[in-house]
Amino acid sequence: AVVSTQSTGERRREKQRQIEKEKIAAFQAAREENIKANEQKLAELREKDALTQKKRLVAGKKRVNYRADLQAQKVEEQAAEQARREQEEKERKERLDRLAATVAVEAPYDPLRVLNYTEASVNKMKKPDYTPNNPLFSIVGYDDGVIQKDMRLKVEKALRNAGLMNTDYGRSVLSSIAPPAVPRPDMVSSVFKQDEG
Numbered sequence: 001a002v003v004s005t006q007s008t009g010e011r012r013r014e015k016q017r018q019i020e021k022e023k024i025a026a027f028q029a030a031r032e033e034n035i036k037a038n039e040q041k042l043a044e045l046r047e048k049d050a051l052t053q054k055k056r057l058v059a060g061k062k063r064v065n066y067r068a069d070l071q072a073q074k075v076e077e078q079a080a081e082q083a084r085r086e087q088e089e090k091e092r093k094e095r096l097d098r099l100a101a102t103v104a105v106e107a108p109y110d111p112l113r114v115l116n117y118t119e120a121s122v123n124k125m126k127k128p129d130y131t132p133n134n135p136l137f138s139i140v141g142y143d144d145g146v147i148q149k150d151m152r153l154k155v156e157k158a159l160r161n162a163g164l165m166n167t168d169y170g171r172s173v174l175s176s177i178a179p180p181a182v183p184r185p186d187m188v189s190s191v192f193k194q195d196e197g
Contacts, residue, residue, distance in 0.1 A: 149180055150179070151180070152177050
């Protein structure tokens with residue numbers, strides 16, 4: 001009976017071990033299957049990603065080529081514009097040179113020419129009624145000699161130097177001095193006359 005209980009216990013343990021071995025084998029098989037499925041999904045994702053990357057590269061290449069063409073076209077247009085501007089500037093300079101040649105001074109270089117008489121003054125000197133001391137133009141007004149003869153100017157200067165110009169005394173002295181010539185009757189102003197009435 002001891003042997004039979006032992007063999008029953010052993011059988012149970014053996015059966016238990018067998019169940020555990022089957023569970024472990026099932027677990028390992030499921031795990032391997034899971035790993036294979038994950039690897040397959042990963043391979044599919046990599047393949048899909050590579051395909052997407054290829055599409056991006058093709059699209060990127062097209063875009064880069066398009067941009068390069070645009071840049072080349074822009075450089076050509078800028079070069080053409082620069083050439084056009086240079087040509088216009090050259091033509092403008094040639095026109096200005098031609099214009100400057102038409103109005104160029106034909107007189108010889110002579111700095112002493114400024115001291116010579118002009119043609120107008122020489123022609124005036126040739127006239128029979130010419131007198132050498134007459135001024136070139138008629139003077140309207142007074143020259144400095146006439147102004148210096150006026151005694152009122154000298155007295156005004158002396159009063160100003162003495163500081164008496166704006167005093168009653170200075171004004172009375174200036175008003176008492178007679179002008180060198182009698183003023184014309186039509187030059188008298190009635191603005192400063194006081195009312196007598």
